[in-house]
Amino acid sequence: MADIQVLGEVERRIVVALQVDGRATWRKIAKVIGEPERTVARYGSALLDEGKVKVAAIAHRKAAVIASLKCAPGTIPVAIEAISQRSDTSFTYMVTGESDVVSELHYDGGLEDILTLQLPATPGLSSIQIYPILKYFKTVRAWRAGSLSDAQEAALTPSVGGELTTWNPADGMTDIDRLIVEVLRNNGRASIDSISRQVRMSETSVSRRVDALLRGEHISIRTLVDPALMGFQVEALLRIQVSPASVDADGNKLKTLPQVRYVAAVAGDAQLLVEVTVASQRDLYEFIAATDWGEMVQLRTSMVLGARKRGGRMVEELRYR
Numbered sequence: 001m002a003d004i005q006v007l008g009e010v011e012r013r014i015v016v017a018l019q020v021d022g023r024a025t026w027r028k029i030a031k032v033i034g035e036p037e038r039t040v041a042r043y044g045s046a047l048l049d050e051g052k053v054k055v056a057a058i059a060h061r062k063a064a065v066i067a068s069l070k071c072a073p074g075t076i077p078v079a080i081e082a083i084s085q086r087s088d089t090s091f092t093y094m095v096t097g098e099s100d101v102v103s104e105l106h107y108d109g110g111l112e113d114i115l116t117l118q119l120p121a122t123p124g125l126s127s128i129q130i131y132p133i134l135k136y137f138k139t140v141r142a143w144r145a146g147s148l149s150d151a152q153e154a155a156l157t158p159s160v161g162g163e164l165t166t167w168n169p170a171d172g173m174t175d176i177d178r179l180i181v182e183v184l185r186n187n188g189r190a191s192i193d194s195i196s197r198q199v200r201m202s203e204t205s206v207s208r209r210v211d212a213l214l215r216g217e218h219i220s221i222r223t224l225v226d227p228a229l230m231g232f233q234v235e236a237l238l239r240i241q242v243s244p245a246s247v248d249a250d251g252n253k254l255k256t257l258p259q260v261r262y263v264a265a266v267a268g269d270a271q272l273l274v275e276v277t278v279a280s281q282r283d284l285y286e287f288i289a290a291t292d293w294g295e296m297v298q299l300r301t302s303m304v305l306g307a308r309k310r311g312g313r314m315v316e317e318l319r320y321r
Helices: 007-021 026-033 037-049 074-082 112-121 149-155 175-186 192-201 203-215 244-254 281-290
Strands: 051-059 064-071 089-095 100-106 126-140 219-225 234-242 260-266 272-278 296-310 314-321
Touching: 007 037, 007 051, 007 149, 007 219, 026 037, 026 149, 037 051, 051 149, 051 175, 064 074, 074 100, 074 126, 074 296, 089 234, 089 314, 100 149, 112 126, 126 244, 175 192, 175 203, 175 219, 192 203, 203 219, 234 244, 244 260, 244 272, 272 281
Parallel strands: none
Antiparallel strands: 051 219, 064 100, 064 126, 089 100, 089 296, 126 260, 234 272, 234 296, 260 272, 296 314
């Protein structure tokens, strides 16, 4: 991506620390990564203020699907914009291959209206294929854009709010809870003091409610960054057909690989959907050639040409790779 300059070493280490705990204080991050607090605060604040890094709460819903869209000639930008503007989509990519746009969509209840009325009305859509997500092995919450030592990772890991690959949100959210979630969706690093002023509730009560929302699996805190800023210029989506007996083993193996940002078991003509992020196309080739795919039947690779939405947040503009 020619118009994006890779972040410096200190900035990248700050980003990785935020990926572990997006709400960690600058003081804590500085202590763990061994940099002066003033330096960490200056670089970290700039990354957030410039929008290069975003920390946001992700509200969990009960189920999700991957929507794979083929568009009429010349309508891809219109279609990707329409899908991205939906509040229930988490990521939207322009891709090569059989589809033009791929998006993850989360929902509660049934899919009938979404599949029969809403998605078919997408401008420019010529056909759509839906892959229900059966199981997450890894979400982008667990992807690290660099490496920390085991001790550093452990020191930063929050007691609640880490990666969830399954969730069952507890019942009983109040109107205040929903207001708190909305504040954290806009700014996952909002202080307890700031939240309490916005929802007009005591800091003690807000702190307790935030903890309950995280423990109750209503939300997760994610740090969002364009992989290209971290030196990973190539993204790809792999649709993998494997034997039913090897889905679980392959998914658990793939989630441990540093090149893999996301792994989900899906229903359809593929059993696994994998997102891979590497520095170059040569690295992608070597990843595909060197990985033990188990009893893989077929692997189809789509290059990500641009992203309009990541982690439930709009990218300022469709960024082409």
